[in-house]
């Protein structure tokens with residue numbers, strides 16, 4: 184009698200063998216195929232990444248708190264060259280001149296596993312898989328995000344920035360988390376733009392600190408969900424309220440935000456005409472569009488609005504944090520910026536600077552562009568699949584159906600384009616012809632057909648906030664408080680970027696207090 188027969192009665196033995204050995208043998212066969220006959224087998228890269236998606240999952244879910252595969256992919260490029268197989272089905276290209284997969288002609292789709300499993304079952308433009316569905320959904324949003332419509336919201340953005348300035352000033356002498364404050368500003372700008380009235384996050388006493396922390400928990404769960412067949416997010420969404428509250432102290436705020444969004448969407452669906460003298464909101468715009476009826480249901484419109492608001496908050500918040508930190512860390516550059524604003528204000532003879540005035544100023548443009556280049560608000564790779572044409576990279580033919588991705592920070596950090604790329608140098612953008620050359624490689628808004636819709640709104644918000652906070656007429660001056668680079672620099676990639684540390688904190692002093700009225704000699 185064999186050992187197996189002792190431990191497993193004859194009747195059970197075959198089922199145990201089947202249970203254990205068949206999946207193991209199948210898995211080994213799959214690995215063997217991936218390393219030998221798979222058309223991607225001859226692409227360079229670590230064998231372990233070619234064998235199994237678990238390698239990526241380890242970096243994304245566990246290593247150093249998760250969200251670290253982007254750094255590992257950078258290392259792979261240093262070792263294997265510009266094209267690397269980073270998981271069994273995906274090649275990643277780090278070459279500032281290559282963008283074939285993002286061209287209109289590629290009609291590329293977004294890989295479902297990467298987007299849908301991360302964002303959950305919320306059918307929005309951002310997660311539209313096929314090129315055709317994306318074009319259908321993006322059409323009416325283009326109308327809403329048209330420059331002529333966005334410009335109408337400049338007064339709203341200005342008054343929100345005024346509110347931010349008042350609230351920060353009132354905290355004089357106490358540390359202020361600008362990471363939290365800027366996220367509230369960005370949320371109010373996004374919700375005000377979507378629904379005509381901001382949700383009021385800037386009024387929240389702690390600048391919604393708990394809520395901002397909870398965003399990180401949600402994106403971590405989303406990352407786990409991506410690597411567990413999209414199963415975790417539905418579990419999270421169906422969790423009983425008392426468990427959710429225990430897990431997440433900001434649950435109440437998350438629920439409030441979702442319910443407020445839902446009631447705004449319902450209200451606009453019930454009243455699809457804008458009230459006299461007001462702009463149609465995003466839901467009314469979509470309702471009035473030629474989208475088919477099944478694209479105008481409540482779940483669809485809620486998902487779209489949710490996606491627009493989420494897309495605009497972490498990103499703009501991180502950008503403002505990075506720009507402020509770089510300026511505060513470089514007093515000489517802060518002085519140049521303030522001097523430029525002083526001259527511009529003088530030229531207006533006391534009238535307030537408008538966005539159109541600020542946008543023309545060369546130094547602040549250099550500051551914002553350097554921020555966009557270095558802040559890395561979306562360190563995620565941007566994967567695409569070409570369903571019906573092969574692509575080429577050098578001597579490599581990338582078969583149709585392969586996921587192909589690039590990361591914009593590879594371009595932003597390319598020393599062949601940006602000299603000393605890790606340095607914050609607004610001056611590199613001053614010369615107009617050099618600016619034109621560099622602009623072609625400034626890609627924070629993504630690439631190709633899926634380019635960010637909110638870039639003009641975010642640009643307005645950024646220019647105006649920076650101009651207001653660093654203007655000689657700002658009622659206070661800021662200095663870093665107990666903040667190191669690792670507190671605010673992007674470290675984790677959970678689609679958006681998140682720092683390792685607590686964020687950017689500043690200490691605020693009234694402009695008249697002990698410094699000369701201009702604050703120029705503050706440092």
Ligand code: HEM
Nearest residue numbers: 308309494495498499502560561628629633635636637641
């Ligand atoms: C600094 C701020 C921002 C950055 C860096 C940024 C970056 C991006 C990037 C990289 C994408 C492409 C993602 C992909 O290919 O999967 C994107 C898409 C998108 N962004 Fe932004 N974004 C910012 C602000 C905003 C704002 C303020 C809004 C709206 C209020 C917004 C709305 C959107 C939408 C709707 C999409 C999806 C577009 C589509 O799929 O056609 N973004 N953004």
